[in-house]
Amino acid sequence: MNYLAKRLTVMDPDRCVGCQLCMFACNRRFGEGGLEKAALHVKSVGGFERGFTVVVCRACIDPPCARVCPTDALTPRPGGGVTLNASKCIGCKACVDACPIDAIFWDDAIGKPIICVYCGYCVNFCPHGVLALEEVGR
Amino acid sequence: MVDAYLRRVLYIDLTHKRYWVEDREDLFEKWLGGVGVAVQLLKEELPKDADPLGPDNVIVLAVGPLVGYYPLASKTVAVFKSPLTGNYGESHAGGRSAVALRMCGFGAIVIKGASDIPIYLAIHNGKVYFRDAGAYWGMRSTYTVGRIIRENEPGAGLRTIIRIGLAGENLVRYACATTETYRHFGRLGLGAVMGSKKLKAIVISGKRLLPVKDKKLYREIYQEIYDKAVKSPLMKKYHDYGTPVNVKVLNEIKALPTMNLKKSFFEYADYLSGEFLAENYLGRRVACTHCPVACVHIATWREPYEDEPFFYKTKFVSYDYEPIYALGTMLGIKDTVGFLRLLEAVEIYGLDAMSTGACLAWATEALERGIISEKDTIVKLSWGDWKSYIKAVEYIVNQPNEFYKALAMGVEYASTKYGGKDFALAFGGLEMPGYHTGPAAHIGYLLGSRHSHLDMAGYSLDQKTLGQELTPEETVDRLMKEETWRQILSSLVICFFARGIYSPEVVSKALKPLGYDLSEEDLKKLGEEIYKEKYRLKIREGFDPRKLRIPRRILETESAKGKLSEEYIQKAISYFVQKIGLAKQ
Numbered sequence: 001m002n003y004l005a006k007r008l009t010v011m012d013p014d015r016c017v018g019c020q021l022c023m024f025a026c027n028r029r030f031g032e033g034g035l036e037k038a039a040l041h042v043k044s045v046g047g048f049e050r051g052f053t054v055v056v057c058r059a060c061i062d063p064p065c066a067r068v069c070p071t072d073a074l075t076p077r078p079g080g081g082v083t084l085n086a087s088k089c090i091g092c093k094a095c096v097d098a099c100p101i102d103a104i105f106w107d108d109a110i111g112k113p114i115i116c117v118y119c120g121y122c123v124n125f126c127p128h129g130v131l132a133l134e135e136v137g138r
Numbered sequence: 139m140v141d142a143y144l145r146r147v148l149y150i151d152l153t154h155k156r157y158w159v160e161d162r163e164d165l166f167e168k169w170l171g172g173v174g175v176a177v178q179l180l181k182e183e184l185p186k187d188a189d190p191l192g193p194d195n196v197i198v199l200a201v202g203p204l205v206g207y208y209p210l211a212s213k214t215v216a217v218f219k220s221p222l223t224g225n226y227g228e229s230h231a232g233g234r235s236a237v238a239l240r241m242c243g244f245g246a247i248v249i250k251g252a253s254d255i256p257i258y259l260a261i262h263n264g265k266v267y268f269r270d271a272g273a274y275w276g277m278r279s280t281y282t283v284g285r286i287i288r289e290n291e292p293g294a295g296l297r298t299i300i301r302i303g304l305a306g307e308n309l310v311r312y313a314c315a316t317t318e319t320y321r322h323f324g325r326l327g328l329g330a331v332m333g334s335k336k337l338k339a340i341v342i343s344g345k346r347l348l349p350v351k352d353k354k355l356y357r358e359i360y361q362e363i364y365d366k367a368v369k370s371p372l373m374k375k376y377h378d379y380g381t382p383v384n385v386k387v388l389n390e391i392k393a394l395p396t397m398n399l400k401k402s403f404f405e406y407a408d409y410l411s412g413e414f415l416a417e418n419y420l421g422r423r424v425a426c427t428h429c430p431v432a433c434v435h436i437a438t439w440r441e442p443y444e445d446e447p448f449f450y451k452t453k454f455v456s457y458d459y460e461p462i463y464a465l466g467t468m469l470g471i472k473d474t475v476g477f478l479r480l481l482e483a484v485e486i487y488g489l490d491a492m493s494t495g496a497c498l499a500w501a502t503e504a505l506e507r508g509i510i511s512e513k514d515t516i517v518k519l520s521w522g523d524w525k526s527y528i529k530a531v532e533y534i535v536n537q538p539n540e541f542y543k544a545l546a547m548g549v550e551y552a553s554t555k556y557g558g559k560d561f562a563l564a565f566g567g568l569e570m571p572g573y574h575t576g577p578a579a580h581i582g583y584l585l586g587s588r589h590s591h592l593d594m595a596g597y598s599l600d601q602k603t604l605g606q607e608l609t610p611e612e613t614v615d616r617l618m619k620e621e622t623w624r625q626i627l628s629s630l631v632i633c634f635f636a637r638g639i640y641s642p643e644v645v646s647k648a649l650k651p652l653g654y655d656l657s658e659e660d661l662k663k664l665g666e667e668i669y670k671e672k673y674r675l676k677i678r679e680g681f682d683p684r685k686l687r688i689p690r691r692i693l694e695t696e697s698a699k700g701k702l703s704e705e706y707i708q709k710a711i712s713y714f715v716q717k718i719g720l721a722k723q
Contacts (some may be wrong), residue, residue: 007381019425020295021364028360031353033207033652035241035296043295046288048319048424049436049454056643061321097232109347127368127430 005079007059007117008040009134016052016130018042022122029121039105039116054130057103057116059082065095065104065113074115080136084115139653140166144203144245147179150259150266152335153193153251157266171202173228174629174668178218179248180226181675189351190221190327191309191334193252199340200246201236202630205428206348208360208648210636212236212426214298215628220326221334222311222493222548223567225679226672227326228588232426234317234343235298236631242344249337258301258339260291271338275307279486280316283339293343300340303488305424305535306333310546312493312569314486318509320434320456321426324490325590326568343365356651363648364430366639373420373431376635377423380435381459382412385467391604393575393597393698396467397521398499399691402574402698406472410462413547419474421454433635437478457484463572464495469502470521483528487535493548494534496569498527500549504558514541514556533592550571550687560690565589566681574692576600576699578613583711585614587672592634593621600699610710618669618717625668626661673718683711683720 023038030037041055059081066074066082073089074082091111096104105114120133150156162175169175176198188194197218204211214235220227239247243264254274260267274283280303287299293337295621298317304331305313313329314322323329332338348355367373375383388394389407396404408414412435425431436456443449455478465484466477484491502519504510511519516533517526530696533542544552549569553562563570565583571591573579582596583589591597594617599608608616624634625641632640640660649656656664674680693702 016686017423017425018427019429019432020427021430024206024209024428027347028357031357032350033348033356035206035237041295047285047454048434049438051422102565108345125364128432 004135005059005081006120006133007081007136008054008056008116008118008120008122009132010054011055011130011132013130014051015082015128016042016054017128018048018052019046019127021125021127022131025122025125029119036109037107037114039114040103041105055101055103056131057118058101058136059118059136064098064112065098068094068098070094074113081118082115084113086112139338139655140203141652142348143240143243143348144171146244148244148247148261148266150247150249151251152249152253152257152337154504155253155268159264162245166203169668170626170629170664171215171245172200172215172629173217173625175673176200176215176228177668177675179246180217181671183248183250184219185660186678188219190219190224190331193335195219195331195334197249197328198246199239199249200329201239202245203652203654204630204632204648205236205240207350207356207652208363209428209430210363210633210639211631212429212633213628213631214239215631216315216323216328218328218331219679221309222327223589225566225681226587226676227331229323229325230326230628230631231300231315231317231321231323232294232429232633233298233319233321234427235300236316237427238296238298238342238344240348241296241346242342243346249335252334252353255335256336256338258287258341259337260341261343262293263344263492274338276304278304281319281486281489284316284319287339287341291341291343293341294437296345297343300342301488302329302332302338303486305487305489306330308535308537308546309333310489310534311548312490312497313488314490316488320424320436322490325492325588327490329488340520350651351653352651359648359651363639363644366488367430367636370639372638373635375390376433377431379412379416379432380423380457382410382415382435382446382457382462385411385462386413386461388573388575391575391698392696393573393600394467394574395463395570395574397470398468398503399563399570399574399695400503402695404467404470407467409472410466410477414474415457419478429633431635439475439478453478453482455479455485457481460572461491461495465527468495468499468572469524469527471524471527472522474522476524478527480524480605483531487531489531489534492571493569494531496563497534497545497549497552498530500553500558500562501530501545501564503561504556507558509558510541510556514539559687563689563691564691566686571597573597573600574695574697576697577610577702577706577710578603578617579610580688580692580702581613581707582617584707585617585683585686585714587669587676593624593628594618595624597621600697602697610706611713614710614713614717618714622665622669623662625665625672627712629668672716677720683715686711
């Protein structure tokens with residue numbers, strides 16, 4: 001079966017200026033301020049002069065986070081990536097450990113993972129062309 | 139209306155290595171945040187006539203309600219008693235500092251007392267850890283200190299690392315505190331205050347959700363501010379060339395202080411211009427947290443080792459207009475890489491670039507005139523000779539003789555001791571900023587609450603009124619009006635580059651979804667109150683504009699608005715004295 005799904009992609013991390021507007025945008029999806037609910041992360045490579053690492057969910061075809069989820073709270077999404085059913089999640093953090101690129105973040109306030117939903121809201125607030133939403137399909 | 143995190147003030151007592159949190163809704167409700175709140179906290183905590191380098195001095199770091207909500211609310215305000223001027227000290231820095239402090243769960247931090255051993259503070263998600271900094275003390279480079287802390291502390295991407303260099307440890311009165319390697323609490327000696335407290339660094343990190351009253355309105359206003367920020371031509375200018383875009387502009391109108399302001403025009407200014415630097419040395423542009431502009435320009439160049447062929451190191455340093463003025467044109471340096479290397483030395487030691495440049499420029503002229511000798515300066519200082527200046531910077535930090543001990547106290551002190559006051563460019567004890575635009579700039583340096591160019595913006599008034607004559611009274615009125623409004627911007631800790639975006643109308647609107655109901659009129663009134671509070675504190679600490687020294691040099695060298703008259707400046711001072719109600723005393 002062929003699925004078309006959207007995923008977030010980092011076009012060129014060297015264009016990133018480290019402003020983190022994407023992180024604020026992601027958090028703002030819920031209409032609130034701050035950074036707690038950001039599902040992506042920007043940090044310097046080790047000093048601003050060397051640039052930034054932009055960590056986003058790659059929407060894996062066979063997501064390791066879903067494979068290790070003991071309660072099926074995380075399930076593979078058609079076309080890649082995962083969907084979170086927060087009601088099933090017991091907050092064991094196995095998904096956080098399983099993600100090979102550290103793209104699962106943790107919401108300390110509720111004790112659940114923060115999972116990218118590939119909505120692309122952050123892309124609208126990246127002024128320097130670092131992020132894009134792309135279609136993937138097989 | 140004040141959210142649950144903003145109103146929390148973290149108090150840290152370095153003497154007893156303890157900390158506590160107080161709910162100061164009272165302060166944030168009345169004074170918004172940032173400078174408004176910081177001045178009140180300083181007033182509460184700083185005993186009258188405290189020794190700026192004694193344990194009685196207090197450091198307050200504060201942010202405001204818009205931080206974490208809106209773009210360009212990206213500054214942290216630091217207030218303290220300045221060891222350079224002996225009066226109120228205020229300095230702002232960006233980087234990740236403001237968002238980190240807010241996300242850590244505080245509106246302000248008050249640091250009191252002094253540690254007996256070198257320490258650094260790690261403040262993560264509301265908790266304070268006192269860490270031994272014995273191994274960092276005496277380290278030559280601030281870069282190294284930053285790198286070590288980066289590797290040893292959590293919170294990558296969400297933290298600020300505010301640190302001092304050897305200059306701060308050795309109590310150079312104009313030592314700065316550096317944050318995120320390339321941003322600074324530059325002016326008035328916060329670095330020396332931290333050094334006197336044996337406080338090598340402050341790491342702050344955290345992550346949280348900030349509540350919004352009206353979510354729909356919040357997202358709308360956010361979009362409006364964002365669109366303005368990314369489309370504004372001013373912001374584009376700062377993104378393209380950064381602040382050095384002003385080098386050519388100021389040079390063309392003859393406002394660029396050159397060789398200790400013997401001239402206001404530098405024939406080689408093109409080699410230090412924003413355009414030239416961007417085309418030839420710009421390696422990367424970076425931003426403060428939550429700022430789409432990315433005005434931070436980092437130059438890069440390759441430097442060979444002399445002992446081995448094909449062995450190179452790649453250097454980085456961030457450049458801005460002010461360091462170009464102070465360490466470039468003021469010292470007559472036309473060699474671009476020479477300038478960058480001098481700036482790098484200043485960064486390594488953690489000095490304020492502006493004060494350092496003005497001190498070295500005075501020393502060069504004093505040597506030229508024979509007021510001091512090469513015995514004093516150890517190296518022969520001469521215009522353009524950046525290699526000697528790099529050595530002199532090291533001497534300012536290590537103070538091997540009486541002369542450099544004096545120069546480390548600032549140019550006011552050194553010229554009092556050695557002579558040459560007429561060409562010692564300091565205002566209220568603070569070395570001059572880089573604008574010889576006209577009378578408003580200098581009146582601003584003399585009378586502004588920080589003696590810097592930043593709040594009264596006289597440089598801007600001069601440039602807007604080129605070819606026009608303003609009366610001294612008009613000038614003072616307009617400067618005071620500007621400084622009054624900027625108190626609101628710096629209480630909300632909005633970057634001054636965004637002042638065109640954050641008009642009173644926009645500020646009032648932006649506060650609304652957060653639950654604040656403040657009209658434009660309310661804000662302006664509050665600005666006036668904060669302004670008055672600052673001067674009350676300054677006057678308490680001995681500030682008297684009637685006693686200010688006007689450096690003769692500014693009257694001798696033609697400015698962009700022609701030769702300046704002392705009488706005009708004196709009239710402005712008298713009028714200001716009346717306006718702030720000092721005349722009655």
